[in-house]
Amino acid sequence: MGSDADVNKNKLLIKQGDIWFGKEVESVHVRGTDYVIYSMVGDDHCSWYFESNDERIDEALRLLNKSLVKISYKFRGVISGVISKLILNAVRTIFRERDNKEAITGALLALEQQIDLLVGVQVVIAQNEKLKVWITEDNRIVHHVKKAFITPEVGAAVKEFKILESFAIAMLPLKKHPLFFRRLAAAFAGRLESFDDPLISAVFDELRLYVNKTVENDLKVRYLSVAFLITFLFVGLAFSVYRSNFFSGFIQQAIVAVSGGVLGAFISVLERSKNIVISEHETDALVVMQCIVRVFLGGVFGLIVISAVASGVAFTLFNKSSAAMLLLGVVSGFSERLIPELIQGISIRGDKQEP
Template identity: 85%
Template sequence: MENDTKLGKSKLSLKQGDIWFGKEVESVHVRGSDYIIYTMVGDDHCSWYYELKDERIDEALRVLNESQVKISYKFRGVVSGVISRLILNAVRTIFGERENKDAIASAIIALEQKIDLLVGVKVVIAQNEKFKVWMTEDNRIVHHVKKAFMTPEVGEAVKEFKILESFAIAMLPLKNHSLFFRRLAAAFAGRLESANDPLISGVFEELRLYVNKTVENGLKVRYLSIAFLITFIIVGLTFLIHRSHFFSGFLQQAIVAVSGGVLGAFISVLERSKNIIISEHETDALIFMQCVVRVFLGGVFGLILVSAVVSGVAFTLFSHSSAAMLLLGVVSGFSERLIPELIQGISMHGDKQEP
């Protein structure tokens, strides 16, 4: 590498790898007869130098600097690769089209218009000489890693981050996005800083588990809410019918038992809700049908039980009390094995009696 003294004769001779006032030249973009556009290691965007002073270039660069102030304010000093390329294209036009006033004006206007279209920075998560991680105002995570620090480990970290980010966008409810993506951005910054640390790499897995549990808990809430609504409607209707005395005899007892069966099924759902495992890939329609089927089976079990009592097949001691019939209905709905085992027992007894 050449030192500052040798390069002091002419800055136009700068090349990649040279040291200029303690900083290394990362790349030279354009070199003209009287100007050079280059980037120093650690800088966010390009720099330039020119020897033959020109009022048109001075004015264009003054306007460009005003745009950079606006950029710094909107993006809180964090400049992405996209913005860097926009600035570089504008500088190239200023020097390359110095005789074309309209081209220079159009390039600066185009830069400002594109900057206005970009979403501003909401918060800077991490920023150093190696990388930057920030969140935009629409809760997107953006990162920029210097080429000199782009290692296979860093590339793997970026890949894991993109996969988890896409998964979270697809699965998480919008109300959870802001908090989750702040956590993800912080984890991603730590992963970039210590790409080889196994403890840091495990953070992504913890966040993936958080997404799974959040989605699963949301589905559980909907599952229990639907079960409660269906139970409330069925029990309410059966109570009104029972109070109206529209039916009598077996039908009146059947209404009580069905109501008890539905209540028993709902109690079973609540009692086992901690152990319910719902895949995040299940649809709302499937969850709704699971609720309907579970509550419906409770009612059916209650109906079968009252039939067994009235016919004298089983539980005949409970045949004279509506309260006892309700209790039996609750038990039949709560226990998923009681009625199937009763049916199986009746079937086996019938087989034994065949000649």
């Protein structure tokens, strides 16, 4: 609260450090013969004092106040340094160029145009005497810390925040950005206000883990979707051909075995999906391609196993029914070592039989 002595002071002589109605003057921007433009500690933009009666200035200030209302609505009371400078320039022009109506009109029009160009505030995360953190309409996190409160800890927090923000922008799908950046902004505001709180540090760590897990989960979805699509199309087509009885004998059994191999490979892919992790050495396309190759190999293993059964080389007990052949195909497709070991065994026996 101010004292009665404040009322008797000449406000035109206001200077930095003065106390007016309980608030300290932070800086004096412009001083004229009948006006002064200044800023108070804690205020977002400049204030002014005008001693004369001038209808031109009154009208200009009325129009300026309309712009200030627009600013307050669009930016939700969060005045950034850019907006503060725009307001200061407009006020300076109003008082300095009071005899130049065109200059005043141009300054107010420029302020309006700049307001329209600037991105508005979507939500205010934190705002107090030390700092402001908000999210813009295009989902960017913006912050401002008053000069008096900037410390090495603040710099470290901003650096950590920037690293995590860049990581999220690069890795997260766009649809995940709004929710994630609200969480990040809240954690960042908490970090700026409390550097020693272990819970705040834990939140940053959790957000970093969230990015990794989200990217891994999206990759798993693509991995399994491709595997399911290929398996569904192939097995569906094979079943249709099998039911049509167009083929008979070995071809019919081969269709069953190959279908079993594809199903076995699909089961193997489901098991593998639990261990998918993001690696800097593997691209998403490579991981998905590995899935396609694995399913394809399952079909090849099924074809090899029916050939082994038909030739009497191995698995002859399964040559009794289509159900047994399907089961053998599933086992061969699921196991990555069964068929390679069978081929290796045949090769070794062949080498031994050579003179």
